[in-house]
Amino acid sequence: MSMLYHYQQQLDKLNQVQQQRQIPSLSHQGSQVIVDKQTLVNISSNDYLGIAADPTLQQQFLSSINSSDTNIRFGSSSSRLLTGNSNELEQLEHDLEAWFATAVSADTNVKQPTNEQDNTDTQMPSALVFNSGYHANVGLLPALTKLPLKTLILSDQLVHASIIDGIRLSRCDYQIYRHNDHQHLRELINAAGAEYQRIIIVTESLFSMDGDYADLIDLVAIKHSDARVELYVDEAHAVGVLGEYGLGLAEQTGTLMQIDYLVGTFGKAFASMGAYVFCHPTIKAWLINNMRPLIFSTALPAINHAWTRFVLAKMTDYVSARQRLHQMSSHLRAVIAHISPISAVSDSHIVPYILGTNAATLAKAMQLRQAGFYALPIRPPTVPKNTSRIRLIINAGISDDEFEKLLNAL
Ligand SMILES: *Cc1c(COP(=O)(O)O)cnc(C)c1O
Numbered sequence: 001m002s003m004l005y006h007y008q009q010q011l012d013k014l015n016q017v018q019q020q021r022q023i024p025s026l027s028h029q030g031s032q033v034i035v036d037k038q039t040l041v042n043i044s045s046n047d048y049l050g051i052a053a054d055p056t057l058q059q060q061f062l063s064s065i066n067s068s069d070t071n072i073r074f075g076s077s078s079s080r081l082l083t084g085n086s087n088e089l090e091q092l093e094h095d096l097e098a099w100f101a102t103a104v105s106a107d108t109n110v111k112q113p114t115n116e117q118d119n120t121d122t123q124m125p126s127a128l129v130f131n132s133g134y135h136a137n138v139g140l141l142p143a144l145t146k147l148p149l150k151t152l153i154l155s156d157q158l159v160h161a162s163i164i165d166g167i168r169l170s171r172c173d174y175q176i177y178r179h180n181d182h183q184h185l186r187e188l189i190n191a192a193g194a195e196y197q198r199i200i201i202v203t204e205s206l207f208s209m210d211g212d213y214a215d216l217i218d219l220v221a222i223k224h225s226d227a228r229v230e231l232y233v234d235e236a237h238a239v240g241v242l243g244e245y246g247l248g249l250a251e252q253t254g255t256l257m258q259i260d261y262l263v264g265t266f267g268k269a270f271a272s273m274g275a276y277v278f279c280h281p282t283i284k285a286w287l288i289n290n291m292r293p294l295i296f297s298t299a300l301p302a303i304n305h306a307w308t309r310f311v312l313a314k315m316t317d318y319v320s321a322r323q324r325l326h327q328m329s330s331h332l333r334a335v336i337a338h339i340s341p342i343s344a345v346s347d348s349h350i351v352p353y354i355l356g357t358n359a360a361t362l363a364k365a366m367q368l369r370q371a372g373f374y375a376l377p378i379r380p381p382t383v384p385k386n387t388s389r390i391r392l393i394i395n396a397g398i399s400d401d402e403f404e405k406l407l408n409a410l
Contacts, residue, residue: 018358019379026374030055031397033374040374041402043392048241048349049321050397051311052271061310065303072306076299081288084299089129092305095312096127096276100256102316103245107254125262125278128287131300133236133265136275137162139293140232140261141170144200144283146290152192154185155202158209163202163234179207182218189226199228205249206238209383209391211346216249220258232261240269241322241349246315270315272308274300321396325349328403329394335407342387352378353410354389361388371409 014020026035031053033042047053065072076084101124130136137160145151153167153174167174173196177185185201192199201222203214216233223229235248243251248264250256261279266272279287287294329349336344342354355361361377368375368390379388398406 018362019381028053031395035369035374038369038372040369040372041398041406042374043368043394043398043406044374044376045393045395046237046268047271047397048237048269048325048393048395049271049318050395051269053395053397061307064310065306071302073302076301078298079295080299081295086299086302086305088302088305088309089299092309092312093127093129093276095309096129096278097124099245099312099315100125100127100247100278103243103247103251104256106244107251107256122257123280126281126284127276127278128284128294129305130275130277130294131297132273133160133234133263133267133275134162135293135297136263136265136277137166137234138169139166139291140263140277140287141166141172141200141202143287143291144261145170145172145198149197150195151198151200152196153200153202154188156180156204156207156214158207159202159204160208160234160236163204167202180212180214182215182222186222186225189222189229192228197228198230199226200230200232202232202234204234204236206235206242206348206350208237208350209378209389210344210352211348211350213249213347216253216255216259220255223258230260231258232263233259234263236263236265236268236275237348237350239264240315240318241325244316244319246318246322266308266311270308270311272311273304274308318396325394325396328396328398331403332392332394332407335410336392339410349394351392351394352389353392354387356386356388358388361390365390368409371405373406373409 011020024035026033029039031042031050032039051057071087076086078084141153151172153170153172155163155167155174155176157176157179175188177188189199201219205214205216219231223231233250235250238248240246242249245251247256250259250262261277263275263277266274329351332351333346336351336353340353342356344352344354346352355364358379365375365377375390375392377388378391383389
């Protein structure tokens, strides 16, 4: 196959600039990973609350499952629209709606319904579950924009690859605003001609590479400044971590009811698989009719949803784990701010240690590994050139001793 030569040549080029990706071979032992026979503390995982690393929780779940229950299946055999739906999946959506309602009713800032407000601010949203965050983001925008309305999508410069793919598949006009630069965003809205009937702003709430937040309160203000504007927020990294009930930054900032499409995922703090959107019930019905990754992909198995429900039931109890996570993170950020040659903007449990070159980053990762920590270098094209970094990710499962050791190693 003569094509192989061309592939190999390109791979060699990546290798020369230390940018060839490889799937690391590893196994897990609680919160530690075993790589090349070395046991290392995992400071690269998205298991923010330490749930995936907790074997007793898994045992608890398994013993709560009735093994003769024929509804708890390990495969769903088809799309939800055919025979892939399950009781667990429907219950999960109800549980999500109840979770949302609890957080909203606890929020004293939520405005009570008045006649002046439009429907979207007072209607409790419905939850719709997807197979993954990738499915959600790739499918939502193309489905939402399948109306005969001219739409402009405005997205933050640093949104996740799955959102970028969703924008492309929507084939709508789109513009990118500078990261978290709402001045720029306002300019783009003001410049949007009258031909645009809708403007959808898309952002993450907690950005994965820098660990900084979007200003959701200001985004809501921007939304209210122009009747054409809708808000789409991806909380993949904030769910489970922020807010009294763990709903994310929207809960923490009291903006739950103001976000039109609120996406969260189960792969990170939830230690499961899947994703959801909270949206108006009419939108949910529309998505069921138009969203391709929902319609044309086999649903996750009921056993997976049962586990997600098991974790969701505990989510509001993780208050002290969240506090511990925030304390460790702020300590780590202070240390990194002190030693880092390039200042970072993190305000969360994701703390980039930006070293600049690939070589310096790889050397630091190796040094941390020798000290017993599994930290992964992040290089272009995932991050901009000359901002190669080690992404330190704190999780609540890291012990005090391990944390102390990490600070010393840094
Ligand atoms: C991880 C992530 C996704 C993808 O979610 P999966 O469930 O892993 O497919 C989507 N958006 C953001 C912001 C993410 O960080």
